[in-house]
Amino acid sequence: MSAPPSAPASAAALPADSLLELRELTRRFARARDWEQFHTPKNLAMALSVEVAELAEHFQWLATGADAELDAPAREGIRQELADVLLYLVQLADQCQVDLRQAALEKIALNGEKYPAEVVRGDARKSDRY
Amino acid sequence: MSAPPSAPASAAALPADSLLELRELTRRFARARDWEQFHTPKNLAMALSVEVAELAEHFQWLATGADAELDAPAREGIRQELADVLLYLVQLADQCQVDLRQAALEKIALNGEKYPAEVVRGDARKSDRY
Amino acid sequence: MSAPPSAPASAAALPADSLLELRELTRRFARARDWEQFHTPKNLAMALSVEVAELAEHFQWLATGADAELDAPAREGIRQELADVLLYLVQLADQCQVDLRQAALEKIALNGEKYPAEVVRGDARKSDRY
Amino acid sequence: MSAPPSAPASAAALPADSLLELRELTRRFARARDWEQFHTPKNLAMALSVEVAELAEHFQWLATGADAELDAPAREGIRQELADVLLYLVQLADQCQVDLRQAALEKIALNGEKYPAEVVRGDARKSDRY
Numbered sequence: 408m409s410a411p412p413s414a415p416a417s418a419a420a421l422p423a424d425s426l427l428e429l430r431e432l433t434r435r436f437a438r439a440r441d442w443e444q445f446h447t448p449k450n451l452a453m454a455l456s457v458e459v460a461e462l463a464e465h466f467q468w469l470a471t472g473a474d475a476e477l478d479a480p481a482r483e484g485i486r487q488e489l490a491d492v493l494l495y496l497v498q499l500a501d502q503c504q505v506d507l508r509q510a511a512l513e514k515i516a517l518n519g520e521k522y523p524a525e526v527v528r529g530d531a532r533k534s535d536r537y
Numbered sequence: 538m539s540a541p542p543s544a545p546a547s548a549a550a551l552p553a554d555s556l557l558e559l560r561e562l563t564r565r566f567a568r569a570r571d572w573e574q575f576h577t578p579k580n581l582a583m584a585l586s587v588e589v590a591e592l593a594e595h596f597q598w599l600a601t602g603a604d605a606e607l608d609a610p611a612r613e614g615i616r617q618e619l620a621d622v623l624l625y626l627v628q629l630a631d632q633c634q635v636d637l638r639q640a641a642l643e644k645i646a647l648n649g650e651k652y653p654a655e656v657v658r659g660d661a662r663k664s665d666r667y
Numbered sequence: 668m669s670a671p672p673s674a675p676a677s678a679a680a681l682p683a684d685s686l687l688e689l690r691e692l693t694r695r696f697a698r699a700r701d702w703e704q705f706h707t708p709k710n711l712a713m714a715l716s717v718e719v720a721e722l723a724e725h726f727q728w729l730a731t732g733a734d735a736e737l738d739a740p741a742r743e744g745i746r747q748e749l750a751d752v753l754l755y756l757v758q759l760a761d762q763c764q765v766d767l768r769q770a771a772l773e774k775i776a777l778n779g780e781k782y783p784a785e786v787v788r789g790d791a792r793k794s795d796r797y
Numbered sequence: 798m799s800a801p802p803s804a805p806a807s808a809a810a811l812p813a814d815s816l817l818e819l820r821e822l823t824r825r826f827a828r829a830r831d832w833e834q835f836h837t838p839k840n841l842a843m844a845l846s847v848e849v850a851e852l853a854e855h856f857q858w859l860a861t862g863a864d865a866e867l868d869a870p871a872r873e874g875i876r877q878e879l880a881d882v883l884l885y886l887v888q889l890a891d892q893c894q895v896d897l898r899q900a901a902l903e904k905i906a907l908n909g910e911k912y913p914a915e916v917v918r919g920d921a922r923k924s925d926r927y
Contacts, residue, residue, distance in 0.1 A: 425556045425638040432645050440652065441659040445728050448602030448615075452593040453727040453839075455622075456846055459589045460720030462629075463582045467713040468705050468921040472578030474634075485578075486635050489626065490644035492585075493637055496622055499592075504604075505616050507623055508555040514620035515562050524569040531575040531858040575858050583709075583857040586716055590850030597843040598791040598835050661728040685816045685898040692905050699914040705921040708862030708875075712853045715882075719849045722889075723842045732838030734894075745838075746895050750904035752845075752886055753897055756879065759852075764864075765876050767883055768815040774880035775822050782830065789831040 426507050429497045437498070451499040458495055462488035556637050559627045567628070581629040588625055592618035686767050689757045697758070711759040718755055722748035816897050819887045827888070841889040848885055852878035 421428045437443050465485050466472040477485070500507045551558045567573050595615050596602040607615070630637045681688045697703050725745050726732040737745070760767045811818045827833050855875050856862040867875070890897045 423554075425554050427555075429638070429641050429645075432642075436645060436648070439654040440657055442657075442661060444659070445661040449596040449599055449843075450601075450727055452589075452596045452602065453723055453843060456586070456589045456593050457720045457724045457727060459582075459586045460717045463586050463713055464717045466579040466582045467710055467717060469579055471580075472582065472633075482633070485633055486640050487644055487647075489630050489633065489635050489637060490640040492622075492626055493641050494644060496619065496626065500619050503602075503612075503615055503619065505619050507619060508559070510616050510620040511559050511623045512562075514617055514624060515559075515566060517617075518566070522570065527570055527572075529571040529574070531572060579713075580857055583713060583853055587850045587854045587857060590847045593843055594847045597840055597847060683814075685814050687815075689898070689901050689905075692902075696905060696908070700912065700917055701919040702917075702921060704919070709856040709859055710861075712849075712856045712862065716846070716849045716853050719842075719846045723846050726839040726842045729839055731840075732842065732893075742893075745893055746900050747904055747907075749886065749890050749893065749895050749897060750900040752882075753901050754904060756882055756886065760879050763862075763872070763875055763879065765879050767879060768819070770876050770880040771819050771883050772822075774877060774884060775819075775826060777877075778826070784829040787830055787832075789834070791832060791835040 424508075426497065429494065430501050433494055433498045434501070446498060446502060448499060448502045451495055451502060455492065455495040455499055458488060458491040462492060554638075556627065559624065560631050563624055563628045564631065576628060576632060578629060578632045581625055581632060585622065585625040585629055588618060588621040592622060684768075686757065689754065690761050693754055693758045694761065706758060706762060708759060708762045711755055711762060715752065715755040715759055718748060718751040722752060814898075816887065819884065820891050823884055823888045824891070836888060836892060838889060838892045841885055841892060845882065845885040845889055848878060848881040852882060 421431055437446055462485065465477075465481050465488070469476045497507065500510075551561055567576055592615065595607075595611050595618070599606045627637065630640075681691055697706055722745065725737075725741050725748070729736045757767065760770075811821055827836055852875065855867075855871050855878070859866045887897065890900075
């Protein structure tokens with residue numbers, strides 16, 4: 408038996424892959440609030456950098472940000488800010504028609520050529536210094 | 538027949554889900570270069586904000602950043618910066634033991650309560666102004 | 668008659684120039700709180716980027732951020748964030764032994780050569796595109 | 798004898814105070830290039846965050862960014878980025894009709910109340926944790 412015609416759009420099955428699933432969920436979220444008008448690539452890029460700063464704020468006075476330096480509220484804050492960054496990133500990529508997974512895989516390959524393991528081992532200097 | 542014992546670690550099967558796959562690939566990348574020592578949460582948070590700014594730079598003087606305003610080099614640059622942001626985000630979440638997909642799903646649910654569709658429709662003001 | 672020997676350091680006359688005056692005031696502020704230990708150049712750079720994001724946040728969903736788009740609380744927030752950015756900038760320059768005024772004057776001269784008025788008039792593209 | 802009527806505007810005397818001097822110089826620079834049209838508060842805020850990230854980039858993999866960790870090119874880069882940040886900050890404040898020196902002095906006074914020296918000595922936690 409097929410799904411009843413009255414099934415709301417938001418009940419449609421979600422993609423199995425996490426990045427595609429989040430893309431679909433953020434689309435529905437923005438559409439339901441009529442927020443698509445604000446989500447220009449430029450505004451999303453700006454919102455993304457604001458969220459990244461809120462994330463960085465948790466680490467700014469710490470020595471390294473390692474677990475032992477963080478209390479429970481900080482850890483929960485970090486978790487939520489990481490989520491915010493991902494959600495804006497997914498939306499910005501969506502507006503720019505970029506397949507995030509594909510772009511990331513290509514970038515890893517590119518970085519592999521730019522920073523050959525045997526040359527840069529243990530050295531974090533930028534490649535343009537070589 | 539099982540895999541030969543000499544199979545290199547990097548040839549091990551990758552997770553099917555994109556976020557887990559990228560987490561595994563960035564782990565291998567850092568390990569092969571002995572870069573784990575630089576990848577403290579604090580340093581990764583800083584690197585993440587640098588990449589986000591490189592992304593934002595493409596949009597700063599544009600009206601909206603919509604497709605028609607971007608030329609091919611800008612589009613390729615944006616694609617690569619989006620990838621960089623995702624790769625650092627995955628690494629930072631990994632160092633903080635945060636499951637990015639799970640955190641993002643919870644944040645969407647939280648945002649749904651914070652910004653009820655019927656209240657905020659067409660209004661982008663921050664929730665704390667309500 | 669000269670000042671009494673018991674006059675506290677904080678009562679000493681301030682430099683007349685605004686950037687030098689703020690440098691002296693931020694030094695006194697940090698010293699009085701024993702915060703100099705946290706004010707490494709790296710931490711100050713991170714704090715600076717957090718403050719800049721708090722400033723940017725006021726503009727992210729606006730069309731241009733022009734006066735007519737801002738209400739009184741936003742204007743007051745912007746004013747305070749501009750101050751925070753300047754205060755961290757002055758402290759970071761101080762830690763890096765950089766004379767901000769001198770560096771800015773040199774940068775204006777450099778930019779004048781990089782972007783000759785007759786070549787770039789009305790065009791905001793980056794110089795490396797020419 | 799008065800100045801000849803042909804004296805160019807750019808030869809007019811500059812204010813003695815560094816922040817006012819830089820404000821005047823950035824105004825002339827933008828006017829000569831017809832760049833005022835791009836300098837909306839929003840675009841300047843975005844440009845400011847890009848420059849801050851370029852500054853932060855010099856510190857991201859260092860332990861503290863202290864002098865001994867920096868080579869000469871890094872130091873020169875930092876000097877130039879500090880200048881860029883100040884120049885955009887001055888322009889943004891100008892567009893927002895904010896007197897930077899006055900705002901910074903008020904913020905120092907406000908911070909003095911928010912973080913009383915005898916309470917926060919040696920502790921960098923945010924005031925809202927108290």
